[in-house]
Amino acid sequence: MNYEKHYNLLIEKYGHSTKPNSGYYEQHHIIPKFKGGTNDKDNLVYLSAKAHIIAHHLLWKWLKCQKSAYAFWMMAKSNQNQQRRMSSRQFVEARKALKYANSLRTWTPTAEWIENRTGENHWFYNKKRPEHSKVMKDKLKNDLEYRSKNIFLNGGISQHVVESNKRRKGEKRNRTERTCVHCGLTGKGPNMTRYHFDNCKHKE
Incomplete structure (x- = not known):
C-alpha cells in the first residue's frame, strides 16, 4: 500500500x-x-x-x-481536555x-557520563539531608514512645502475634465450663452461647 x-x-x-x-x-x-x-x-x-x-x-x-x-x-x-478514542x-x-x-534504543552510558555522576562529581556528594522540623521530631518521638509502651512486648513481638502463634502451635484457649440454666447441658466454647442460655430451645 x-x-x-x-x-x-x-x-x-x-x-x-x-x-x-x-x-x-x-x-x-x-x-x-x-x-x-x-x-x-x-x-x-x-x-x-x-x-x-x-x-x-x-x-x-x-x-x-x-x-x-x-x-x-x-x-x-489523552488528558481530560483531549477527546481521542483509539x-x-x-x-x-x-x-x-x-x-x-x-x-532501536541502543544508547549506552559512556565513561565520561558515568564519571560526571559518581563520586565527588555527584550532585549529592558531601551533602546532608535536611533535618526534620521540631513538630515532626516531636511527632516521631511520641510515636516511638507509644510503640514501645503499647505494642512491642516480649522482645519486640507484638502481643497479638504471640497469641496467634500460640493458637498455631495447638495450645488450647482458656475456656471455662458453663451450664445452661434451661436444659442443664454443660460445655464450653462459642456454641454454648449460640445454642443455649437465651437461645436455648428449652427456654420457657
Missing part, C-alpha cells in the same frame, strides 16, 4: 487551514518536525481527533522510524510501534 499517497489524500480531504468553530479539532504538522517541518501556517492543519490518529498511523507506516513510532504511540494517550486495532498497532521504537 502507498501510505504516502493515502496520507496526502487524508490531509487534503480532512485538513482545515483554520480551526472550525464547532467540533473538536487538533493541530497537526503536515511535515513532521523531526523531518524538518516548521511551525509555519503552510505546514499546519486542523484535524479531527479520529483523522489525527489515522494521520499518525499512516506516518508510522510510511516512514517506519523511531520518532514516527513514538508520535503514533502518543496518540494513544479503536482496539489501532491501539494494538500503536503498541507494536512502541515496541519497535524501544528496540
Whole structure:
C-alpha cells in the first residue's frame, strides 16, 4: 500500500487551514518536525481527533522510524481536555510501534557520563539531608514512645502475634465450663452461647 499517497489524500480531504468553530479539532504538522517541518501556517492543519490518529498511523507506516513510532504511540494517550478514542486495532498497532521504537534504543552510558555522576562529581556528594522540623521530631518521638509502651512486648513481638502463634502451635484457649440454666447441658466454647442460655430451645 502507498501510505504516502493515502496520507496526502487524508490531509487534503480532512485538513482545515483554520480551526472550525464547532467540533473538536487538533493541530497537526503536515511535515513532521523531526523531518524538518516548521511551525509555519503552510505546514499546519486542523484535524479531527479520529483523522489525527489515522494521520499518525499512516506516518508510522510510511516512514517506519523511531520518532514516527513514538508520535503514533502518543496518540494513544489523552488528558481530560483531549477527546481521542483509539479503536482496539489501532491501539494494538500503536503498541507494536512502541515496541519497535524501544528496540532501536541502543544508547549506552559512556565513561565520561558515568564519571560526571559518581563520586565527588555527584550532585549529592558531601551533602546532608535536611533535618526534620521540631513538630515532626516531636511527632516521631511520641510515636516511638507509644510503640514501645503499647505494642512491642516480649522482645519486640507484638502481643497479638504471640497469641496467634500460640493458637498455631495447638495450645488450647482458656475456656471455662458453663451450664445452661434451661436444659442443664454443660460445655464450653462459642456454641454454648449460640445454642443455649437465651437461645436455648428449652427456654420457657
